[in-house]
Amino acid sequence: MMRMVNPNFILKIPCTLxxxxxxxxxxxxxxxxxxxxxRDPISAIQNxxxxxxxxxxxxxxxxLNVRDHLQAELGYDMxxxxxxxxxxxxxxxxxxxxxxxxxxxxxxxxxxDELAWALDFDLRVxxxxxxxxxxxxxxxxxxxxxxxxxxxKNFEELKSMLSNDGMSLISRPEHxxxxxxxxxxxxxxxxxxxxxxxxxxxxxxxxxQLAFGLNE
Amino acid sequence: xxxxxxxxxxxxxxxxCSGNAVSDTRWxxxxxxxSEYLFRSQYLxxxxxxxxxxxxxxxxxxxxxxxxxxxDIATVNAQLSLWCLxxxxxxxxxxxxxxxxxxxxxxxxxxxxxxxxxxxNLRLGHPELPFGLxxxxxxxxxxxxxxxxxxxxxxxxWGFGANGTIGRWNYQTLLxxxxxxxxxxxxxxxxxxxxxxxxxxxxxxxxxxxxxxxxFMAELRTGKDATSERWRVAVDGVTYHGPWGFMGQxxxxxxxxxxxxxxxxxxxxxxRAGNWIGYLQWKSFNQETVAKWQRANSIILGVEGELTDxxxxxxxxxxxxxxxxxxxxxxxxFQARFxxxx
Numbered sequence: 001m002m003r004m005v006n007p008n009f010i011l012k013i014p015c016t017l018x019x020x021x022x023x024x025x026x027x028x029x030x031x032x033x034x035x036x037x038x039r040d041p042i043s044a045i046q047n048x049x050x051x052x053x054x055x056x057x058x059x060x061x062x063x064l065n066v067r068d069h070l071q072a073e074l075g076y077d078m079x080x081x082x083x084x085x086x087x088x089x090x091x092x093x094x095x096x097x098x099x100x101x102x103x104x105x106x107x108x109x110x111x112x113d114e115l116a117w118a119l120d121f122d123l124r125v126x127x128x129x130x131x132x133x134x135x136x137x138x139x140x141x142x143x144x145x146x147x148x149x150x151x152x153k154n155f156e157e158l159k160s161m162l163s164n165d166g167m168s169l170i171s172r173p174e175h176x177x178x179x180x181x182x183x184x185x186x187x188x189x190x191x192x193x194x195x196x197x198x199x200x201x202x203x204x205x206x207x208x209q210l211a212f213g214l215n216e
Numbered sequence: 217x218x219x220x221x222x223x224x225x226x227x228x229x230x231x232x233c234s235g236n237a238v239s240d241t242r243w244x245x246x247x248x249x250x251s252e253y254l255f256r257s258q259y260l261x262x263x264x265x266x267x268x269x270x271x272x273x274x275x276x277x278x279x280x281x282x283x284x285x286x287x288d289i290a291t292v293n294a295q296l297s298l299w300c301l302x303x304x305x306x307x308x309x310x311x312x313x314x315x316x317x318x319x320x321x322x323x324x325x326x327x328x329x330x331x332x333x334x335x336x337n338l339r340l341g342h343p344e345l346p347f348g349l350x351x352x353x354x355x356x357x358x359x360x361x362x363x364x365x366x367x368x369x370x371x372x373x374w375g376f377g378a379n380g381t382i383g384r385w386n387y388q389t390l391l392x393x394x395x396x397x398x399x400x401x402x403x404x405x406x407x408x409x410x411x412x413x414x415x416x417x418x419x420x421x422x423x424x425x426x427x428x429x430x431x432f433m434a435e436l437r438t439g440k441d442a443t444s445e446r447w448r449v450a451v452d453g454v455t456y457h458g459p460w461g462f463m464g465q466x467x468x469x470x471x472x473x474x475x476x477x478x479x480x481x482x483x484x485x486x487x488r489a490g491n492w493i494g495y496l497q498w499k500s501f502n503q504e505t506v507a508k509w510q511r512a513n514s515i516i517l518g519v520e521g522e523l524t525d526x527x528x529x530x531x532x533x534x535x536x537x538x539x540x541x542x543x544x545x546x547x548x549x550f551q552a553r554f555x556x557x558x
Contacts, residue, residue, distance in 0.1 A: 053332055056285075109488075136458070
């Protein structure tokens with residue numbers, strides 16, 4: 001049988017809620033996004049580089065400066081709420097560095113989609129795959145035909161595939177369903193973001209580790 | 217407190233072993249840091265006469281990787297919490313009474329990367345048991361819980377084991393002391409847990425889709441020189457259709473040579489922005505006794521919302537339809553979680 005609740009407790013609940021909401025509404029640190037939202041892309045690394053033997057992770061701080069740099073490069077604003085510390089993976093096959101892997105999030109149909117990107121040392125797209133997505137047209141943009149549209153392209157070449165506002169494709173490939181065009185544009189924006197963040201956050205440490213420069 | 221100091225020792229050893237391996241960067245630059253405060257309240261309709269129970273948590277976390285040359289060599293995950301209860305009826309056995317404070321090392325372990333490709337790691341410390349949905353689902357500091365604690369008798373244990381990712385599959389094992397949160401063990405106990413699944417490398421409130429197969433064998437410490445024998449096998453699965461998520465777990469085995477069959481089904485729904493989640497769970501525990509099968513079933517309705525980057529609110533109501541002992545209760549939970557990460 002339900003019993004009477006102490007009236008003092010009834011009063012405490014709205015007071016506590018009010019305090020919590022006021023606290024939450026106060027200025028917050030820009031780097032406060034949950035780091036547990038990104039998955040370690042170990043399976044993706046093994047998939048992108050079948051002959052890989054080792055990887056080394058580099059943690060880097062993604063902050064407002066990175067977003068400002070990206071907006072200056074693109075000329076338009078874009079979804080970017082992944083402040084905080086993120087990881088770049090430098091992949092080796094035996095003693096030879098073979099590429100870079102990074103996981104990034106994008107706004108999907110339902111919640112955030114997560115993509116893993118593989119880049120070469122010229123910061124050109126080598127491969128990508130979804131790690132998490134509830135977007136309806138995911139399979140359309142994960143086909144090898146669409147991947148081939150992106151593989152080998154650098155920042156400028158990818159940027160030229162998008163409209164001025166970055167929200168649609170300049171030219172939709174025949175193999176891509178019209179309904180999937182918006183998601184395809186999102187994937188390209190994710191590639192741009194991945195390359196730009198790599199340049200700004202990790203370039204110096206990578207060049208120190210690799211003992212050669214990254215080309216653009 | 218012995219477990220706490222053991223955790224500190226493991227953490228320190230890992231730092232010292234890796235100290236000279238990070239000459240190009242400061243070791244703490246490779247770490248993520250987090251601190252959090254949780255306020256939780258629980259009300260039991262038949263047990264809490266007037267006031268509900270309160271649970272305050274102050275938590276500190278560090279997660280980082282040490283690297284050398286061209287590879288990562290160890291990853292440290294350290295979660296230390298101060299749990300303080302006031303008038304809290306349903307609590308972990310680590311507490312001395314309904315009003316008590318304890319320092320708890322939660323997921324506190326080191327993964328030594330024995331191979332550079334992520335296929336074989338050695339885990340040492342105090343991790344969650346890799347069993348069923350507990351492996352891909354994060355129930356750490358959430359009021360939403362799965363069956364693991366009640367089904368296995370443990371949720372965390374001190375021990376070591378191998379884990380890794382091979383292609384699309386992830387495996388985890390743990391050989392533990394069978395004593396749970398407490399490191400102290402004055403009984404001849406142990407636990408072994410293993411899981412293989414394809415929802416890999418990630419723990420989330422909404423986990424990655426996939427399936428998993430688990431095994432658990434243990435002599436659990438139930439008191440001084442007293443143990444309870446258990447074994448379980450389980451299958452679990454997670455799938456999504458647009459905003460709807462479905463997950464379930466079925467486990468079977470024996471507790472002290474008596475058959476047991478337990479299950480969980482959950483349907484959840486996400487809003488378009490992804491920051492509000494509602495869920496409906498059905499939990500069922502069934503235990504063979506001398507005379508008949510005992511059954512405990514409950515239905516749980518809950519919601520969790522990220523109001524801001526640092527504040528998550530959650531609420532849950534559970535109605536017990538049948539229990540092994542005592543009256544059927546209605547259990548109300550509310551939690552506010554503040555978390556700041558650096």
